[in-house]
Amino acid sequence: AQSVSQHNHHVILSEAASLELGCNYSYGGTVNLFWYVQYPGQHLQLLLKYFSGDPLVKGIKGFEAEFIKSKFSFNLRKPSVQWSDTAEYFCAVITILTGGGNKLTFGTGTQLKVEL
Amino acid sequence: DTGVSQDPRHKITKRGQNVTFRCDPISEHNRLYWYRQTLGQGPEFLTYFQNEAQLEKSRLLSDRFSAERPKGSFSTLEIQRTEQGDSAMYLCASSRDPQGTEQYFGPGTRLTVT
Numbered sequence: 001a002q003s004v005s006q007h008n009h010h011v012i013l014s015e016a017a018s019l020e021l022g023c024n025y026s027y028g029g030t031v032n033l034f035w036y037v038q039y040p041g042q043h044l045q046l047l048l049k050y051f052s053g054d055p056l057v058k059g060i061k062g063f064e065a066e067f068i069k070s071k072f073s074f075n076l077r078k079p080s081v082q083w084s085d086t087a088e089y090f091c092a093v094i095t096i097l098t099g100g101g102n103k104l105t106f107g108t109g110t111q112l113k114v115e116l
Numbered sequence: 117d118t119g120v121s122q123d124p125r126h127k128i129t130k131r132g133q134n135v136t137f138r139c140d141p142i143s144e145h146n147r148l149y150w151y152r153q154t155l156g157q158g159p160e161f162l163t164y165f166q167n168e169a170q171l172e173k174s175r176l177l178s179d180r181f182s183a184e185r186p187k188g189s190f191s192t193l194e195i196q197r198t199e200q201g202d203s204a205m206y207l208c209a210s211s212r213d214p215q216g217t218e219q220y221f222g223p224g225t226r227l228t229v230t
């Protein structure tokens with residue numbers, strides 16, 4: 001079964017610092033990868049996704065992620081974080097289900113706190 | 117799009133009671149998913165509907181859990197004889213495109229079993 005692991009459970013940064021959150025996936029074949037974000041009190045929102053093509057994926061709010069197949073990684077980056085980026089970040093991989101649907105398998109999440 | 121809505125947002129129940137949650141997906145989304153999220157963990161897949169058909173169930177979904185989507189629109193998730201281990205956030209998501217790859221999540225129902 002496909003899985004993802006996030007090794008940083010809690011990250012604290014100062015505003016304007018650069019961010020990189022690690023995500024490693026287990027499956028060696030074709031993968032579809034996602035980063036979701038959950039701001040305090042809000043629902044999960046899609047930040048960005050990778051299906052194929054350019055391994056550097058741009059998302060919303062200045063986030064990007066790089067798919068490195070040789071390292072089984074899909075790390076999330078942002079050059080300069082803001083206080084409003086304080087949230088929990090989840091990496092996820094898709095598994096195709098019967099009938100054309102799919103399920104998301106999430107990592108355990110990284111809680112990011114940005115201090116002023 | 118008004119987004120995925122879930123009701124109630126919070127539910128406190130005593131052990132042994134039955135509870136039912138409702139999910140209203142984004143209109144015209146034919147795929148609907150239920151996930152469960154416990155503290156310190158990412159969401160875990162429970163079950164999936166394509167229209168009214170329940171096509172996949174996780175082994176996490178014990179016999180006490182049942183989900184329906186009778187008319188292919190809203191869905192309900194019922195837990196019978198609740199246990200303290202059922203305490204969690206129950207999330208609903210829906211998707212539209214043929215691959216169903218982008219899922220839109222609702223705010224969740226937080227269940228506390230006392």
